[in-house]
Amino acid sequence: MLDWLIIGAGVHGLHVAARLRRRGFALRLLDPHPRPLAEWDRRAEALAMTHLRSPLDQDLDVGELSLHHFSHAQPRLEPGVFAGPCRAPSLDLFRRHVEWIRARLGLDALLERGTATGLELVDRGVRVDSDRGSLVARRVILAVGPPQTCVPAWAVPIGGAALHVFDPEFDRSLPTSSAVVVGGGLSAVQLALHWARARPGATTLICRRPPPIAELDAASRWARPRCPWRFASIPLAGRLAMLDAETRRGSVPPRVAARLTRAQRRGSLRIVIGEIADGRRDAAELLVTLGDHSTLRCRRLALATGFAPNFERVPLLDTVTEELGLERGPLALPVLDERLRWHPRIHVVGSAARLSLGPLAANIAGARLAALRLDGLAAP
Numbered sequence: 539m540l541d542w543l544i545i546g547a548g549v550h551g552l553h554v555a556a557r558l559r560r561r562g563f564a565l566r567l568l569d570p571h572p573r574p575l576a577e578w579d580r581r582a583e584a585l586a587m588t589h590l591r592s593p594l595d596q597d598l599d600v601g602e603l604s605l606h607h608f609s610h611a612q613p614r615l616e617p618g619v620f621a622g623p624c625r626a627p628s629l630d631l632f633r634r635h636v637e638w639i640r641a642r643l644g645l646d647a648l649l650e651r652g653t654a655t656g657l658e659l660v661d662r663g664v665r666v667d668s669d670r671g672s673l674v675a676r677r678v679i680l681a682v683g684p685p686q687t688c689v690p691a692w693a694v695p696i697g698g699a700a701l702h703v704f705d706p707e708f709d710r711s712l713p714t715s716s717a718v719v720v721g722g723g724l725s726a727v728q729l730a731l732h733w734a735r736a737r738p739g740a741t742t743l744i745c746r747r748p749p750p751i752a753e754l755d756a757a758s759r760w761a762r763p764r765c766p767w768r769f770a771s772i773p774l775a776g777r778l779a780m781l782d783a784e785t786r787r788g789s790v791p792p793r794v795a796a797r798l799t800r801a802q803r804r805g806s807l808r809i810v811i812g813e814i815a816d817g818r819r820d821a822a823e824l825l826v827t828l829g830d831h832s833t834l835r836c837r838r839l840a841l842a843t844g845f846a847p848n849f850e851r852v853p854l855l856d857t858v859t860e861e862l863g864l865e866r867g868p869l870a871l872p873v874l875d876e877r878l879r880w881h882p883r884i885h886v887v888g889s890a891a892r893l894s895l896g897p898l899a900a901n902i903a904g905a906r907l908a909a910l911r912l913d914g915l916a917a918p
Contacts, residue, residue, distance in 0.1 A: 544568065568654055568668060592903065663676045815827050
């Protein structure tokens with residue numbers, strides 16, 4: 539029997555695995571992809587991301603400032619490897635650091651490929667069934683990603699989820715003619731700038747309002763352990779209101795906002811502020827109608843409209859809730875204790891732990907906060 543089984547090998551699963559591996563636990567990672575962080579990498583590549591938004595002191599290693607020390611150990615760093623006042627690392631440096639962590643701790647050997655389909659309590663542990671077999675562990679960590687992508691109703695008849703930049707079926711090729719990107723946050727801006735560089739003047743970004751500017755998507759104090767501990771003591775309704783107030787939804791860092799302004803001034807990118815009322819196909823083109831009845835025609839359309847705000851219809855969470863009768867709070871989020879336990883043998887980390895960890899739960903900072911809570915458990 540394993541000590542721990544982590545369902546999900548993304549940012550949160552990988553960091554928690556590194557912590558537990560370092561402490562000598564027997565564990566496995568269960569994920570459908572061939573290597574850890576594969577889905578995160580796919581999304582970063584779809585947006586042509588150059589730098590992370592997370593600051594340099596937030597990384598996936600066990601120790602403090604590991605990425606900082608790793609960067610100083612490199613024989614040569616390319617110009618612009620760090621961006622902004624928080625010194626956000628380049629995607630390339632971050633990936634090299636992750637590869638170094640995986641090799642040093644042997645994390646790739648812990649990966650079991652498969653999609654979890656259900657959990658069952660057994661004698662002194664939990665059996666996790668997947669599409670490729672079963673594993674048994676004393677404790678399980680659910681490090682599932684965000685819920686389904688958010689697809690506006692008007693987009694369903696013209697392509698639906700496949701138009702979303704984070705959908706596996708999204709066409710990642712560069713547009714060869716007119717293109718429209720829909721969305722007002724960092725993902726939408728990054729994709730629009732990427733397309734505008736490839737074909738200046740042919741891309742339009744449609745957003746409800748100009749993206750607000752903020753270095754991080756929540757105040758940096760939320761990355762300190764004391765703040766989430768206080769947050770977890772507030773009644774559930776108050777926590778939800780605080781999440782809404784403290785999360786800088788749709789914001790972009792100043793450096794990205796400056797690139798957006800330059801692209802607009804040069805004419806390589808057009809920005810339209812408005813609400814989309816309808817979308818339809820007309821032969822080889824797509825027609826998007828705004829609330830003021832104006833219409834835009836394009837050959838390519840991409841949705842960068844984020845993820846659904848709640849965790850309803852997340853198959854694994856729904857199955858566990860039904861089979862074990864576990865509590866879910868606002869937005870169908872699991873209700874956890876101070877050690878992120880949904881059940882004495884089942885823990886939750888990542889964006890599904892927002893009601894316990896606060897607005898940075900989905901970020902690298904949230905992965906580190908979650909691991910600190912789990913570190914309080916007794917060694918085997």
